Amino acid sequence: MSESWIIGINPVEGALANDASRVRELLVDIATAQRNTRIKELVDQARAHHIPVHHRPREQLDKLAGQARHQGIVALYEPPPMTHEDELAGLLERDGMETLVLVLDGITDPHNLGACLRSAAAAKVTAVIVPKDRAVGLTPVVRRASAGGADRVPLVAVTNLARTLRELKDAGVWITGLAGDTETSVYEVDFRGPVALVLGSEGEGMRRLTRELCDFVAKIPMPGAMESLNVSVATGVVLFEALRQRAAKR
Ligand SMILES: C[S@@+](CC[C@H](N)C(=O)[O-])C[C@H]1O[C@@H](n2cnc3c(N)ncnc32)[C@H](O)[C@@H]1O
Structure with a gap:
């Protein structure tokens, strides 16, 4: 780069x-x-x-x-090179039961991606996975918005997100997609063990195939009359709910 x-x-x-x-x-x-x-x-x-x-x-x-x-x-x-998708398996193996992956399905706003990377770095995730196409890359604006997070978290841009999600499942990672239009709440899902959290794009949310590949789809309950949260806010809420559960006594 x-x-x-x-x-x-x-x-x-x-x-x-x-x-x-x-x-x-x-x-x-x-x-x-x-x-x-x-x-x-x-x-x-x-x-x-x-x-x-x-x-x-x-x-x-x-x-x-x-x-x-x-x-x-x-x-x-000079930014460090992005993590290659071939390296993902090694990262999953390294983190084992502690694996916590963030998947962002097509974020286009650089400030949103930067803010997600900042939260992901703060949560010390295993990796952040993004699709190569139809998504913003690691631009200087993203890097700045991430406040250093972009360099502290492995960011993997993959050619075929559906294939990568199947690979995560094969590696024993449980996948939860986040969407507002579902009954299950994130506070009911068990985020202990190897998990991936999938968030959708600003306009469309998760793509149909991405959503179909999730083991669970959960919402962040919102008592107020708003259609949705900003994707970076939703990312922060669910990442730190996962960390809270993992830190709680079993
Ligand atoms: C701005 S929202 C997209 C809204 C879009 N109209 C939709 O139908 O999903 C961006 C992403 O943030 C996450 N998100 C936002 N609010 C959420 C909520 N209350 N519960 C779960 N996920 C939420 C979802 O992953 C969503 O795809």
Whole structure:
């Protein structure tokens, strides 16, 4: 994957903390850097890792950052390669009974995918699986919205999602799809053991075949009169319900 700019104090801090060897250079606005101790610290960290630090006029950073707020600092970053689908079996084997997979069936909004990756990384999932087609890829906006999560969770883009779901079933993973139009509640499903949670796209929800391949389809009950939750919110709710159940005494 090609290098891209990471913009702003938190994202740059995350990149340096996660894998400084992937940070190629730092550009800082000297005027801001002189009054901002966090930027000074990041510059020190970068220098300690022998990463070149260059001073640039604010206008140049404005141009690089586009709409994003750079706060006086940007970093050129080479993202790690995405996990290949052949590596999935190894990840399932590694996590065994603790396997927790997140499947996102066709998310198109980069902010939503970023937010899902952030929650997935926080929940320490085994992998996030997305279809290669008809879904947003790992763009700089996704990476930024994920607040570092994109680099902390194996993201697997698969050619044929239905085939991958069958492979998960064959590996003993129980699959629960999330949809609002069903009777079963997520609070009734047993999420202990190896499980995959499948969420649908913003407009259409899960595709028909994806839904048919689920062992269970469950809803997050909503007392209010809303049609649905945002997909990243639903992802957070169900992931942390699964973690709650797994942490509870058996
Ligand atoms: C914005 S919703 C899609 C709404 C779409 N009109 C539909 O019919 O599914 C995106 C995804 O979030 C999940 N989701 C949203 N609200 C949910 C709820 N109350 N219960 C279960 N899943 C929900 C589902 O996986 C859904 O496919």
